Amino acid sequence: MADQSKRWILMTTAQTPTNIAVIKYWGKRDESLILPINDSISVTLDPDHLCTTTTVAVSPSFDRDRMWLNKKEISLSSDRYQRCLREIRSRANEVEDEKKGIKITKKDWENLHVHIDSYNNFPTAAGLASSAAGLACFVFALARLMNVKEDLGKLSAIARQGSGSACRSLYGGFVKWNMGKNDDGSDSIAVQLADEKHWDDLVIVIAVVSSQQKETSSTAGMRECVETSKLIQYRAKEVVPKQVADMEAAIKYHDFPSFARLACSDSNQFHALCLDTSPPIFYMNDTSHRIIGCIEKWNRAEGSPQVAYTFDAGPNAVLIARNRKVAALLLQRLLFHFPPHPDTDLDSYVTGDKSILQDAGLKDITDVEALPPPPGIKDNIPALKYMGDVSYFICTRPGRGPVILGDESLALLSPETGLPK
Numbered sequence: 001m002a003d004q005s006k007r008w009i010l011m012t013t014a015q016t017p018t019n020i021a022v023i024k025y026w027g028k029r030d031e032s033l034i035l036p037i038n039d040s041i042s043v044t045l046d047p048d049h050l051c052t053t054t055t056v057a058v059s060p061s062f063d064r065d066r067m068w069l070n071k072k073e074i075s076l077s078s079d080r081y082q083r084c085l086r087e088i089r090s091r092a093n094e095v096e097d098e099k100k101g102i103k104i105t106k107k108d109w110e111n112l113h114v115h116i117d118s119y120n121n122f123p124t125a126a127g128l129a130s131s132a133a134g135l136a137c138f139v140f141a142l143a144r145l146m147n148v149k150e151d152l153g154k155l156s157a158i159a160r161q162g163s164g165s166a167c168r169s170l171y172g173g174f175v176k177w178n179m180g181k182n183d184d185g186s187d188s189i190a191v192q193l194a195d196e197k198h199w200d201d202l203v204i205v206i207a208v209v210s211s212q213q214k215e216t217s218s219t220a221g222m223r224e225c226v227e228t229s230k231l232i233q234y235r236a237k238e239v240v241p242k243q244v245a246d247m248e249a250a251i252k253y254h255d256f257p258s259f260a261r262l263a264c265s266d267s268n269q270f271h272a273l274c275l276d277t278s279p280p281i282f283y284m285n286d287t288s289h290r291i292i293g294c295i296e297k298w299n300r301a302e303g304s305p306q307v308a309y310t311f312d313a314g315p316n317a318v319l320i321a322r323n324r325k326v327a328a329l330l331l332q333r334l335l336f337h338f339p340p341h342p343d344t345d346l347d348s349y350v351t352g353d354k355s356i357l358q359d360a361g362l363k364d365i366t367d368v369e370a371l372p373p374p375p376g377i378k379d380n381i382p383a384l385k386y387m388g389d390v391s392y393f394i395c396t397r398p399g400r401g402p403v404i405l406g407d408e409s410l411a412l413l414s415p416e417t418g419l420p421k
């Protein structure tokens with residue numbers, strides 16, 4: 001190892017996207033290895049709008065492994081973090097940085113400690129899946145720091161042991177998590193179906209729905225569901241295999257009507273399983289149901305689906321529009337039915353890719369309340385409005401997989417102290 005008295009610090013910073021499942025993972029056959037009872041498919045979201053950035057650092061001066069999340073120190077003692085750390089450490093290789101005069105041998109890694117600093121570019125409190133991006137970034141960044149030679153598939157199997165849905169965040173675009181058959185989980189890995197450029201017409205609008213309710217975590221929810229629902233095994237064995245095959249074909253052929261029908265029905269089926277759990281779990285709320293009603297009505301009126309909806313373990317709606325034109329109409333409708341409080345400006349109400357606002361002709365609107373009904377909504381029918389039921393919207397699109405940020409100024413840890421900047 002390099003001269004210990006120099007107290008060198010070596011760092012890597014990575015950025016990893018989050019993902020939204022369009023065929024849901026729900027239920028484990030092995031709780032500790034996190035092996036699912038069915039395959040699932042997701043769309044990776046553009047990291048410009050939703051991602052985790054993680055800096056990992058190693059130094060002989062660190063006396064223990066430490067982690068910070070969104071500026072606060074958190075414990076690394078959970079089985080999930082420990083398992084991921086162990087799996088990555090056991091695959092570490094020699095690392096040499098001639099410029100800094102650092103040489104770490106394979107054996108050195110057993111005694112060196114790491115600092116990990118992670119940051120989400122979206123509010124964690126919003127109930128958006130942050131664990132997927134977080135665990136994927138944890139594994140990806142550590143693997144690069146420790147010069148782990150495994151391919152993304154193998155890394156996905158390690159990220160899976162941190163949080164199931166994290167394995168799908170190792171790739172951009174459209175991703176499938178193969179449930180696998182092996183007891184050791186070696187074949188339970190994620191594969192990329194198509195990259196983000198394959199279907200770049202799609203626009204995604206997330207409605208962050210206001211909620212006071214304390215939610216049941218996905219982990220607890222799916223455990224209770226496996227233990228008590230009579231429907232869950234039927235879904236896993238009889239329904240999902242065909243849905244997965246049909247979804248793969250819809251993605252391959254850019255078949256939006258099939259994509260939308262499958263995504264909506266799979267989401268509804270997942271929430272039906274939650275109701276079939278004892279005691280029942282309610283992830284969606286009245287606002288979620290109103291959004292579904294609004295999309296269903298619109299899709300029916302158009303004769304073929306324009307927008308797909310899907311909901312994870314919470315009330316937020318993820319809406320996938322078939323193209324930018326439809327996305328602009330969608331935003332008009334959403335703002336009409338769910339206007340912001342008068343003290344909230346449009347700029348902070350619609351976040352992410354604001355060019356959709358421009359397309360919708362809403363860029364410079366100051367009084368959202370006074371907007372006329374969007375096309376297709378009749379003036380003579382009193383429109384239902386739910387001010388304040390949506391906290392804000394995020395406009396985004398399918399996005400790329402993890403990347404290493406080479407620019408050292410983007411690191412979250414100080415190169416001098418190895419502590420958060």
Ligand code: DP6
Nearest residue numbers: 021024025163164165218219312313
């Ligand atoms: C509803 O991956 O959060 O978002 O594996 O226990 O960490 P653990 O659960 P998690 O579950 C995600 C469930 C879901 C559906 C999905 O992403 O496929």
